[in-house]
Amino acid sequence: MGLRALAEADLEFILEDSEGGFGYPITLTNPDGDSVSVIGFSNDIALLIDPETGTAISGRRASIALRISSLSELPVRVSDRVKKPWLAAFADINGNPYTFKIAETHPDRAIGLVTCMLELYDDC
Amino acid sequence: MTIASLINKQDGFEIVRDQIAAIIALESASQQALAHTAGENKALWKMRVFTERSGPFEEWLNPEDLRGVDKSPIVNIWYDNGSFPMNKGNTVERQLHEATFNVDCYGVGFSADDPSGGHVAGDQEAAIEAQRAVKLIRNILMASEYTYLGLRGTVWRRWPQSITVFQPQIDGRPVQRVVGARISLRVDFNEFSPQAVPETLELLSVNVKRSETGEVLAVANFDYTT
Numbered sequence: 001m002g003l004r005a006l007a008e009a010d011l012e013f014i015l016e017d018s019e020g021g022f023g024y025p026i027t028l029t030n031p032d033g034d035s036v037s038v039i040g041f042s043n044d045i046a047l048l049i050d051p052e053t054g055t056a057i058s059g060r061r062a063s064i065a066l067r068i069s070s071l072s073e074l075p076v077r078v079s080d081r082v083k084k085p086w087l088a089a090f091a092d093i094n095g096n097p098y099t100f101k102i103a104e105t106h107p108d109r110a111i112g113l114v115t116c117m118l119e120l121y122d123d124c
Numbered sequence: 125m126t127i128a129s130l131i132n133k134q135d136g137f138e139i140v141r142d143q144i145a146a147i148i149a150l151e152s153a154s155q156q157a158l159a160h161t162a163g164e165n166k167a168l169w170k171m172r173v174f175t176e177r178s179g180p181f182e183e184w185l186n187p188e189d190l191r192g193v194d195k196s197p198i199v200n201i202w203y204d205n206g207s208f209p210m211n212k213g214n215t216v217e218r219q220l221h222e223a224t225f226n227v228d229c230y231g232v233g234f235s236a237d238d239p240s241g242g243h244v245a246g247d248q249e250a251a252i253e254a255q256r257a258v259k260l261i262r263n264i265l266m267a268s269e270y271t272y273l274g275l276r277g278t279v280w281r282r283w284p285q286s287i288t289v290f291q292p293q294i295d296g297r298p299v300q301r302v303v304g305a306r307i308s309l310r311v312d313f314n315e316f317s318p319q320a321v322p323e324t325l326e327l328l329s330v331n332v333k334r335s336e337t338g339e340v341l342a343v344a345n346f347d348y349t350t
Contacts, residue, residue, distance in 0.1 A: 046186060060185055060300060082242040085235065101235045101243075119246060120300055122190045122236035 008112040011067040015040050015113070026064055028071075029087040031078055041065035042090045044098065062100055062118040064088050069112050075102045088118055099123045127318050136278060136315045137203050137223050141175060143273050144225060144265065144309070145201045149173040151264045170196040171229075171257055176203070181230045184300055190234050197257035198230040204308070208315075221315045224285065227265075227307040229257035232300060246301035251289075254303040258287055261307060273311065280312040 001009070016039040017023045023039040044062040068074065078085040086102035100118035107114040134142075148171065155169035172194070174180045180200045187193045206223035213219035233249025262284055264270070272279045290304035328346040335341055 078243075079245070080242070081238070081245050081248075084237070085243050101246075120187075120190060120234055121246075122234050124237045124239065 004111060008067075008069070011069075011111070011113060015065060015067050016070065024090060026066070027087075027089040028075060029089070030073060030075075031084040031086065033084065036072070038066060038070055040067065044092060062098075062120075063115060064090070064118065065113060065115045067112060068107060068109070068114050071114075074105070074107060074114060075116055076105055077102055085121070087121060087123070088116065125320075128321065129318055131318060136221055136313045137206060140223065140273065140275065140279065140311050140313055141201055141203050141225060143275060144227065144311075145173050145175045145199075147270055147273065148199055148201070148227075148261055148264060152260070155260070167196070168256070169260065171260065172196050172198050174198065174200045176201075181232065181302055184230075184232045184302060190236075193232070193234075195232050195234075195253070197253050199257060199261065200226075200228045200230070202226050202228070217316060217319055219315050219317075220280070220312060222310065222312050225309045225311060227261055227309055229254050229261065229305045229307070230302055231255070231257060231305075232302050234301065247303075250301040250303040254289065254305040258305045258307060262287070265307075265309060275313070278313050280314075282309060282311045284308070285310045 013021060015021075015023055018025065018039050022041060024042045025037060026040050026042055027035055027037050029035045042062075042064050044060070046060050075086040075088070087099055088102060089097060089099045091097045099121045101121040102116050103119040104117035105114060106116070152169060152171045152173070156166040159166040159169050172180075177200050180198050184193065184195075202225065204224045204226045206221050208219045208221060231250045231253025233244075233246040233251070233253060235246035235249075236244040238244055265273075265282065266284065270282075273282055285308040286306075288306045288308070290306070326346060328344065330345075331343045333341045333343065
């Protein structure tokens with residue numbers, strides 16, 4: 001097995017280990033309303049670094065990182081308002097549930113990892 | 125010799141800044157009343173007004189409940205800079221202050237499910253909200269009723285120099301959609317400074333008369349010591 005394939009295989013332990021690692025349950029919902037539960041990285045932090053000045057500013061940035069091979073469909077941003085967007089739902093460490101809209105996706109197809117930047121979403 | 129009086133007055137730029145904020149707040153309330161009378165959704169005319177704040181939209185950044193958030197546009201007025209042309213004042217008492225005030229308007233939008241189909245785009249909502257606030261504020265401040273911002277005699281004129289919208293950065297975009305727009309408002313007004321109270325040295329009175337011959341005579345009365 002080459003190093004690249006090995007790196008992809010290691011994603012199972014890096015991203016999807018919810019017992020001994022930082023893997024966290026995430027529910028993905030596609031625009032058709034079909035949901036699937038996956039394990040991956042989830043981030044939801046309030047401190048940002050201003051890229052222009054390097055100083056810390058208050059903000060909130062949320063993201064998820066998933067193994068592409070575990071997904072039947074790659075999430076994308078849906079700009080068309082007549083369609084439902086891709087949604088990602090997960091709870092914070094205190095169990096408070098949050099629903100986010102997929103705002104940006106950054107797939108790394110070289111090693112099989114996709115990072116999604118999220119936006120707050122009111123699912124009514 | 126020092127200035128005899130305590131300087132405890134507001135300077136012109138402080139008065140004008142606060143007046144701009146008061147006008148926007150007053151007219152926002154007035155417009156809401158007019159909208160209610162006209163059967164319109166008065167919330168579309170509501171704005172929250174602040175002065176000299178660095179992050180007035182902070183409460184939008186970490187809402188616990190999206191539906192409990194007051195999404196009315198936030199307006200922040202702050203004094204940016206001013207200059208004093210030497211040919212429009214005097215060195216003793218009064219100078220013309222050509223000042224720029226930034227009227228920053230912030231709009232927030234949260235993406236949401238649309239029960240009738242599709243979804244509401246938070247980025248578009250935020251931009252629409254910010255631009256709606258800009259529209260209201262420009263119309264309010266440039267209305268004829270506020271030609272001198274209610275400070276005739278102090279304010280010479282006001283003029284909107286520019287409108288700039290803050291485009292969100294692609295990198296580092298947070299989960300909330302907040303768009304800002306700035307109206308740079310130029311206001312020219314007088315600034316006054318403390319004046320020394322003069323001490324009376326002598327009293328001198330002069331009566332100017334014309335005699336029957338047409339000669340102009342001046343009769344002066346004053347005390348003198350020899």
